[in-house]
Amino acid sequence: MNLRAIGCNVESATVELREKLAFDSVKTQKALAELNARYAAEAVILGTCNRVELYVARQETVAPLHAPLIAEFLSEVHGLPAQEIAPHLYEHADAAAARHLFRVASGLDSVVLGESQIAGQVKEAFEFAQKANATGPLLNTLFPAALRVSKRVRSETGIAQGHVSVSSAAVDFVRQVFDTFTDKTILVIGAGKMGRLTLNHLAELKPAAVLVTNRNSARAEQSARKCNGRVIAWEQLDDALVQADIVLSTTGAPEPIVSRRRFEDKVRRRRAGRTLLIFDMAVPRDFDPEIHDGDTVNLFNVDDLTRVADQRMAERRRHIPAAEAIIEAEVAKFVADWNRRANGPVIGQLTAEVDKLREAILGPLLVKLNGKLTDPEKAFIEQAFRLFQNRLLHGPIAALQEASHEGHGSLRDALRKLFGLK
């Protein structure tokens, strides 16, 4: 195997450098063609906001592409000095490169552990390279294997379970309370950034209506346009609270806008026991925490959601050893399979070479003995030579298969040299 994974990520390079090294589709196309033409290398370029990585594979008989050479190449493509790039590049070789890709695709190397977006990005990068005819036998085997491993890790471990961002943790609570959303109304109070992010997640549940209210009516209009919502006058907040099933509050008010007394007097009684879920994302808080009764009114603030998101992340971390074990087993399997595949041509060549050698010795011998041997005697001699050849080759071939099972291909190189194979 002659495989290298060379690149940089959030840990090895700053965002400025990653921005400079980013590949758009035109640059990717050009770079893939260049890698193929110049180095006869199979290549896939994986570029996300957190990483820029090149996966390159070459014939086993030629030298691998190392990080300094790739730094030179990247400097040419992006017009940057190679010295600026080289110190930030990491290089993984052969099995380690496969392991790195499997970890990346499974979200183990992501900033948000277990995030699922990366698997799609790996798939896109591979398909792009395939369309550009930049992939070959090794990468065509490696990338589908990586996507399969990613799926296995996600389904067999809890590495991707639950929502780990504060804004999406709200969805988990909503699902604990409500079953159907098409008859639910979401009320958005204020126009804070956290509220917008949370609303994006809640909007995926396809609620019946989104109401938006704000002290500033222009900002309310603007927010309502973004989420296909309906503007409610600030003065009608109590009515909107009676109507809503889920409330998202993110105002910049210096003190609570809904006190317990106001809620009890003007909202609770009119709701007729209907369940209300309030996400108070504002700091300072918009709702008096005393409103939470854990029955018909459930109130969660930023701290509650942050705690849940942190717990989720801790829960995901607990699954890292199980995920790593799956990856390790899959890397061993991939390397063994690949080496077994790579052994085929070597064994074929070796057998053909020794066949030629046998015939070169046996032919003249039989000519010399012509007339002195009966046909059964000739057949016996031919059989004896074949047997000798088989016994001679059995040891090296068995050792080669054994070595590929253990995951290294050095014996294959040794055989090539010993028997003068190409």
Place this chain on the structure above:
Amino acid sequence: MSVSPFQGVTHACFALSYLCALLLEIARVLWPARGWRVASLLFGAGGIVAHTAYLLYNQPPPAAPYGSLLLLAWVLALFYIYGTVHHAKQAWAVFVLPVVLGLVGLSLVWVMTAPETTSWSATEWTAAHRIWGAIHGVMLLLGAVGVSVSFLASVMYLMQARRLRKKVLPDSVVPILSLERLETMNRRALNVAFPLLTAGLFLGSLLLPEAYRLEGHWLSLKILSTAGLWLVFLLLVYLRYAVHVPPRRLAWLSILAFGLLLLALLASHPFAVGGTA
């Protein structure tokens, strides 16, 4: 003389099958892995087959506590299989199977401690009384199923509501249906159980003096607990539809109703002993 293949089926067969299914479900919740669910379902289904065979072979009278407890357990076991298949991600069996096991256990305790003189059949009934008696029994049994479903939904509701009140990480422990779903389940069980209980009790109140002229039985524990159960359900209907009481309080009342149901089931039935009284 031919021997029925069901003759060897005992309480232990289905009770142990249900217990194994429950333990496997608990294991699934604690250590999620593929095989648990299938194994649990196989044990559960095996339990139902044995339970059905037992009921068919022994035909315990539904009017007697022993029979009514076993029949109710059987219907709830079917409810367990339905729920486990339908709500695959929820820990449905963890809630339903303990109730099934409890009912089977109570029936066993009852049959072991019941006086030997108890007669299971009302031999002096006329054919018409038998038909109306059967209708009365079926209505009360279905009503009891409704009460049990309402009880299960209420227990799950209270557990889910407690998590929300404490703001516990969702799904960090036993996965349960949403509050809305449980509330709907509770409401439907109430809607089904109340008319059935009402009609069943009305029919029973007509049959009792007609068939036996046993005025003294009006004050038996069976009649009083059943009447209490009906009153609790009447209160539930009123609180739910007229006053809009918070669901948590309704859940507690549903649990009380289930307690009264157990009391009513365990108390000796006037119809069952009436023939020989």
